Each structure stands twice: as structure tokens, then as C-alpha cells.
Amino acid sequence: MLIGAILLLSWLILLLRYPGKALPISLAALTGLALVASWVLWQESRENRHLAHLELRLSYAPDTCPADRPLALELQNGSSAALLELHWQIAAYRPGDSVNLAERLYDSPRYSGPGELLPGASWHSCLPLPTLRRGYRASTLEFRAEQLHGSFSR
Numbered sequence: 001m002l003i004g005a006i007l008l009l010s011w012l013i014l015l016l017r018y019p020g021k022a023l024p025i026s027l028a029a030l031t032g033l034a035l036v037a038s039w040v041l042w043q044e045s046r047e048n049r050h051l052a053h054l055e056l057r058l059s060y061a062p063d064t065c066p067a068d069r070p071l072a073l074e075l076q077n078g079s080s081a082a083l084l085e086l087h088w089q090i091a092a093y094r095p096g097d098s099v100n101l102a103e104r105l106y107d108s109p110r111y112s113g114p115g116e117l118l119p120g121a122s123w124h125s126c127l128p129l130p131t132l133r134r135g136y137r138a139s140t141l142e143f144r145a146e147q148l149h150g151s152f153s154r
Helices: 002-017 019-052
Strands: 054-060 071-077 083-093 122-127 142-152
Touching: 002 019, 019 054, 019 142, 054 083, 054 142, 071 083
Parallel strands: none
Antiparallel strands: 054 071, 071 122, 083 142
């Protein structure tokens, strides 16, 4: 933060002392910064649009999945671009409640998607349960994917 304050103060001194030279350079730098910021915002909105078209369903299915991975996952890519990678966290809720019962611990499972998933394709897998708070059974909870982060092909 100190370096930023020193740079800002130096820039103001140069702008006041040599306005003829510092103003065009400052405007060019500001234009470049605005272009980079707009490109980053455009990329982020593009990713969010594609993520909104993903359909990810989680259900507790110990009868169809192995005992160490009882969560059944179905992922449908409804976007127009191929999904390259996807990461998320799983939350557990009692029906009608808004308190997340999955604990976020250092050794909690990390969830990631298939490698490449083409538009319109689906992927099925079984996942391990997140660490639940004491006193709750997985069979009585609803599971949701939250904090989705992904990348798509261009």
C-alpha cells in the first residue's frame, strides 16, 4: 500500500510539474487500463453466461453408488461451448432450511468435473460426501453445488 501511495504521489507531482508531457502519457495509460478492465469484465460475464446453462444435480444414492462415494452427480452442458474444466463445493441443507450443514475443512473433498464436456452432452459420476455437522444424516439432507468456477472453449 505504501508503494501505491508513493506512485500516486509521484504521478501527481509529475502531472502538476510537467503537465504537457505527463497528461498524454497518463491518458494513454488510463485508456490501456480501461481496455484491460473491460476485456476482463467481458470474459467474466461470458463465463457466467455459460455457467448459467449448466445443469448440475446431486442426490444421495447409496444404492447406486459405492459406499465411499454415495452422492450421485448428473451434469448436463446446456451451453453452446464445450466445458473445459469445472470446480465447485457441495453444500448440504435440511429441506426448507437455509443453513449449510457441510463443514468447510482443510481435508474436505475437492470436487471437479469431467475434463471436456461438449455442448448438449451429459456426465454421470459418484462423489464422496462433504463433512457434515454432528447429528445429521446424509439421507435426510438436500445437496447443492455452490461456488461454481469453470472455463469454456471459445
